[in-house]
Amino acid sequence: MLAQHLQPRGIDDRRVLDAMSQVPREKFVSLDQQSLAYNDCALPIGYNQTISQPFTVAYMCQAAQLKGDENVLEVGTGSGYGAAVLSLLASEVHTVERIPEFKKQATERLHRFGYSNVHIHTADGNQGVQEAAPYDVIIVTAGAASLPEPYRNQLKPDGRIIIPIGTEHTGQTMYRFTLKNGELSEENLGAFTFVPLIGEYGWPV
Ligand code: SAM
Numbered sequence: 001m002l003a004q005h006l007q008p009r010g011i012d013d014r015r016v017l018d019a020m021s022q023v024p025r026e027k028f029v030s031l032d033q034q035s036l037a038y039n040d041c042a043l044p045i046g047y048n049q050t051i052s053q054p055f056t057v058a059y060m061c062q063a064a065q066l067k068g069d070e071n072v073l074e075v076g077t078g079s080g081y082g083a084a085v086l087s088l089l090a091s092e093v094h095t096v097e098r099i100p101e102f103k104k105q106a107t108e109r110l111h112r113f114g115y116s117n118v119h120i121h122t123a124d125g126n127q128g129v130q131e132a133a134p135y136d137v138i139i140v141t142a143g144a145a146s147l148p149e150p151y152r153n154q155l156k157p158d159g160r161i162i163i164p165i166g167t168e169h170t171g172q173t174m175y176r177f178t179l180k181n182g183e184l185s186e187e188n189l190g191a192f193t194f195v196p197l198i199g200e201y202g203w204p205v
Contacts, residue, residue, distance in 0.1 A: 001054055005040035011058045015066070019088035020058050025051075028081035028109060047099050049195055051079040052141055056192060058085075060139050060162050063176050063189055066090050070136035073154070075125035075197070080106030080118075082141055087115040094118075094132045096125040098198060126199040128154040135159060143172040143194035147184075148201035155179045162189075169196035169203045 002017050011017060026037035028051055033043045042050040060082075066072070066089040074083050077097035083106065086093045095118060097103050103122045110118050121129050126148045128138065133154035140148075140163040151161055159179045166172035174189040196203040 001038050001040070005055055006058050009055055009059075011055070011062055013062045015068070015089055016058050016061045019061070019085045020054065022088060023081065023084045024113070025054065025081055027113065028079040028084070045079045045102075047101070049078055049099070049102070051081050052194070057082050059189075060141070060174070061085060061089055063162050063174070064089075064137045064139060064160055066137065071132070071134070071156075073129055073132070073135045073138045074141060075128075075138065076141035077102055077106050077120055078141065080109050080115075080120075082139070083118045083120070084110060084113065084115050086139070087118045090117075090137070092117050092119070092132075094121060094129050094135075096121040096123050096129050098122070098124060124199050126150070126197065126201045130154060137162070140164065140197065141194065142197035142202065143169055143192075144197040144202050145169075146201050147175075147177065152179065152184060164192050164194045 026034040029043050040055050042053045045051050070090040071092045072090040074095040077095040083095040100122050103120050128150045134156040136159050138151050138161045143164045161177040164172035164174045171193050174192050176187045177184045
């Protein structure tokens, strides 16, 4: 996967490549999807949701510029795969999911495979997770309509938000927002397609 799908598309952060090679993606999908786990595509995980494409996971992790000592919030736990990758790149990972069944499945998987620095919350990710803030990085794995207001106050100085935002829920631009001297600056990281973020800064159910 690294040589075929990630390195040729610009993933060169050694820690990200190592993390991607260590997490067994097939263990985060259903039995009937396991043979497809190392294709570079999103796969269905139920409830009309998907486990993100490996390239997208690696790209977001690389954009987050993680060194290993960070407190990270992931919005959209889904299968738990992204949280598992992040757990190898940061010190603590909080991940928030609106669908309780996903929390249950991801908790069981992450525990079974020993990703002990991941904490899963069931809540509306539009609000962030105040109780574990501040974060060095917030990664949003669903497409928003605008940047959720609460995130800024949950970010440390120099913190980053990696988030896909679009005017329609069918396609988004990935942005990296960086908090410097109290101001958020934004960088366009290209076009992506995510399932919609549901709620106040996203889309109706
Ligand atoms: N990171 C996941 C993985 O590795 O499997 C992929 C996540 S999937 C592309 C997007 C997830 O965002 C879905 O599980 C969906 O239920 C969740 N989601 C959508 N809106 C949400 C919200 N307001 N709060 C929390 N989770 C939300």
